[in-house]
Amino acid sequence: MSDHTPPPGASDGPEPSGPPERGGAPERDMLAKAPSGSAGTSAASPGTGTGTARPGAIAGPPKIPAYAQAGGPQYPADPWQRPGPRPQPSALSKLRPAGPAVISAATLCCVAATAVLSALLLGDGLGVNALIVAVPAALGAFFAARTARRRLRPWTAFWALGGLALLAVPALRDAGWPVFLAVVSAIALGSLALHGSRSWLGVFLGSLGLLCAIADGLAWGGRGVRARMDGSQKRLGGVVRSAGVAVVLLVVFGALFASADAAFADVLGSLMPDVSVSDSPWRLLLFMTGLIGALAAGYAAAAPVRWDGITVRPGKARGRLEWALPLIVLNLLFAVFVAVQLTVLLGGYDKVMAETDLSYSAYARQGFWQLLWATVLTLLVIALALRWAPRGRSGDRTLVRAVLGALCLLTLTVVASALRRMDLYVDAYGLTRLRISVAAVELWLGVVILLIVAAGFFGARLLPRAVAASAAIGVLAFGLVSPDGLIAEQNVQRYRADHSIDIDYLRGLSADAVPALDALPEPLRSCALRDIEQSLNENDTAWYATSWGEARARDILRERSPHATAEACDPSRTGVGGGGRGGDESDPYDPY
Structure with missing residues (x-):
C-alpha cells in the first residue's frame, strides 16, 4: 500500500453540484x-x-489517529516516563563549550611521548627531566588548541612560558622545598594558560582547572584511539612492525658498539634510564600519571572551562559614614604605630631595649610575627571594604580611594617594620629556612599592596592576573637565588664576625649550601659537609635527575673530601648555637 x-485542496474528480x-x-x-x-x-x-x-x-x-492530528491530545514519547521537571545541566557544562573534535594525531603522539618519558625519567628524582617531560605535554596542548581554533593571547603565552621557567628550578637547585613550590606553581600556571581566566574567582579556579579535565580527558583520548583504530589495522600493523625492527636494530648494534669501546659503553649507560623489574609498579604509576596529565591538558586546551562565567554579586553598598568610620579609626591606629616606629628608629634600639627591659633578640622576635599577621588581616579588611564600599557617585569613588589608599600606604610601613624586625632576628640567631620563607612572604605581601595602590590609579581590570603573576615571579626568584645557599653564606659571615655558628643546623642543608660551607675553617668545614657528602654518595642519580647544584657540590667534595673525626665535631669545640649581638644567654637556640 x-x-x-x-x-491539500487537490481533487480526484469534479465536485458534486448539489x-x-x-x-x-x-x-x-x-x-x-x-x-x-x-x-x-x-x-x-x-x-x-x-x-x-x-x-x-x-x-x-x-x-x-486522534493523538497524531493537529490539536489532538498529545502523549509522551515514552509511556513509562515519570512526570516531573527535566534534569538541568550542571554548572560545569554551562561554563564549558561544546565537546571538542576528535583528538588529533599530533596530540596523541605528544600524549604518548609524555607518558613514556614520565615512566622512564621521573622515577629517579627531579632535575632537568621535569622540563623534558613538560615539553611534549605543552606541545600536545598547543596542537589541541590549534585544532579547536583557539588564538594565542599575550597572557596565555606569559603563563605558559612562566610555567616552563619554573621547571628550571629543579634543574638548578638540589633543595627539595623550593623545588616543590616551583613544581606546584608551574602546574598552576599551566592550568591558567589553558583556561585564560581574568577575574579573581576565575584566576583561582583556573589554576586548579586541570583537576576538572581528568575524567573528560581520558574519555576524549579513548574516543580518539577507537576512531583511529577503525579501518586502520593495516597501517597500525605497519607502524608496529617498523617500531619492532628499529628496536631490534638499536639493541643489536648498541650492544656491539658498547662491547667494542668502553667509553661508548659508559656514555650509553649514563644516557639510558636504569629500569628494573622491581620498579615496574612505580614506573607504571608514573606512566599513568603522565598519560592522564597530558590528556587533561589537551582536553582543557580544546574545551576550556570559562571560569569567568561564575559571577559573584557585589555586596550591598553601605552609607558613607557607616563604611568610612571604622576604616578611619583603623588608619589612625596605624598612624600612631608608624609614629612610634619612627621614634624608635631615630632614638635607637638600645634606648628602647633599656626602657622595655628586653634583650636585643627578644625585641626582634616579639614583633615580627604580629606584624606579619597584621599585614595579612589588612588585606582581608581591604577586600571586605571594597565589597561593601559606597558606589555610584564620583564622591563615593574619591572617598574609597582616599581611605583605602591611606590604609595601603600605612600598611607598607608596617611591612617595612616587619622586615626590619626579621633583620634584627637574623642578626641575633642566624638565618634559617623558616625565617627566610616568612620574610619572603612578607615581602610579597608588600608587593601585593603596591599593586592595589596602582589599581586605585589605573583601574583594577588587571589586578587579579597581576597578583598571580607576582606570586609566580616570587616563587621563581626564590628558587633561583638558592635559599639554602643564602642560609649557609649568612651563617658563615656571622661566624667570621662573632665566631658563633650552629653546625648541627647547617649540616642538614642540601647540596646547594656546599660552596658557602666550603669556606669554613677546619674542623668546622668537615663537620658541616660530612653529612651532605654521605647523602650524595648514597644517592648516585642519573644525569637527568641531577641538578646543577648537586653536580657542583660533587665537584667541590671530590677535590677536598671531609675528614673530621667525631671528637672534632663536638659542640663544645665548634661553638654550636650562641646568641649574637645582644644575645640571650638563657635561650641559646631559637626554634624559629
Missing part, C-alpha cells in the same frame, strides 16, 4: 469517479479491521 496522499444525498451517495460517487491508478487501491487501511475491498473499488486515505 502506498503512503502517498494527495496534497447537496450530498443521504445514505452515503456522495461517497459512492467519489469512489466511482476516482481514477483507477490512484493511491490506496485496497478497501481497508491497516488497523481498520475491515475485510477485502470490492473489485474496482478504491479506498480513501488512511485514517489518522
Whole structure:
C-alpha cells in the first residue's frame, strides 16, 4: 500500500453540484469517479479491521489517529516516563563549550611521548627531566588548541612560558622545598594558560582547572584511539612492525658498539634510564600519571572551562559614614604605630631595649610575627571594604580611594617594620629556612599592596592576573637565588664576625649550601659537609635527575673530601648555637 496522499485542496474528480444525498451517495460517487491508478487501491487501511475491498473499488486515505492530528491530545514519547521537571545541566557544562573534535594525531603522539618519558625519567628524582617531560605535554596542548581554533593571547603565552621557567628550578637547585613550590606553581600556571581566566574567582579556579579535565580527558583520548583504530589495522600493523625492527636494530648494534669501546659503553649507560623489574609498579604509576596529565591538558586546551562565567554579586553598598568610620579609626591606629616606629628608629634600639627591659633578640622576635599577621588581616579588611564600599557617585569613588589608599600606604610601613624586625632576628640567631620563607612572604605581601595602590590609579581590570603573576615571579626568584645557599653564606659571615655558628643546623642543608660551607675553617668545614657528602654518595642519580647544584657540590667534595673525626665535631669545640649581638644567654637556640 502506498503512503502517498494527495496534497491539500487537490481533487480526484469534479465536485458534486448539489447537496450530498443521504445514505452515503456522495461517497459512492467519489469512489466511482476516482481514477483507477490512484493511491490506496485496497478497501481497508491497516488497523481498520475491515475485510477485502470490492473489485474496482478504491479506498480513501488512511485514517489518522486522534493523538497524531493537529490539536489532538498529545502523549509522551515514552509511556513509562515519570512526570516531573527535566534534569538541568550542571554548572560545569554551562561554563564549558561544546565537546571538542576528535583528538588529533599530533596530540596523541605528544600524549604518548609524555607518558613514556614520565615512566622512564621521573622515577629517579627531579632535575632537568621535569622540563623534558613538560615539553611534549605543552606541545600536545598547543596542537589541541590549534585544532579547536583557539588564538594565542599575550597572557596565555606569559603563563605558559612562566610555567616552563619554573621547571628550571629543579634543574638548578638540589633543595627539595623550593623545588616543590616551583613544581606546584608551574602546574598552576599551566592550568591558567589553558583556561585564560581574568577575574579573581576565575584566576583561582583556573589554576586548579586541570583537576576538572581528568575524567573528560581520558574519555576524549579513548574516543580518539577507537576512531583511529577503525579501518586502520593495516597501517597500525605497519607502524608496529617498523617500531619492532628499529628496536631490534638499536639493541643489536648498541650492544656491539658498547662491547667494542668502553667509553661508548659508559656514555650509553649514563644516557639510558636504569629500569628494573622491581620498579615496574612505580614506573607504571608514573606512566599513568603522565598519560592522564597530558590528556587533561589537551582536553582543557580544546574545551576550556570559562571560569569567568561564575559571577559573584557585589555586596550591598553601605552609607558613607557607616563604611568610612571604622576604616578611619583603623588608619589612625596605624598612624600612631608608624609614629612610634619612627621614634624608635631615630632614638635607637638600645634606648628602647633599656626602657622595655628586653634583650636585643627578644625585641626582634616579639614583633615580627604580629606584624606579619597584621599585614595579612589588612588585606582581608581591604577586600571586605571594597565589597561593601559606597558606589555610584564620583564622591563615593574619591572617598574609597582616599581611605583605602591611606590604609595601603600605612600598611607598607608596617611591612617595612616587619622586615626590619626579621633583620634584627637574623642578626641575633642566624638565618634559617623558616625565617627566610616568612620574610619572603612578607615581602610579597608588600608587593601585593603596591599593586592595589596602582589599581586605585589605573583601574583594577588587571589586578587579579597581576597578583598571580607576582606570586609566580616570587616563587621563581626564590628558587633561583638558592635559599639554602643564602642560609649557609649568612651563617658563615656571622661566624667570621662573632665566631658563633650552629653546625648541627647547617649540616642538614642540601647540596646547594656546599660552596658557602666550603669556606669554613677546619674542623668546622668537615663537620658541616660530612653529612651532605654521605647523602650524595648514597644517592648516585642519573644525569637527568641531577641538578646543577648537586653536580657542583660533587665537584667541590671530590677535590677536598671531609675528614673530621667525631671528637672534632663536638659542640663544645665548634661553638654550636650562641646568641649574637645582644644575645640571650638563657635561650641559646631559637626554634624559629
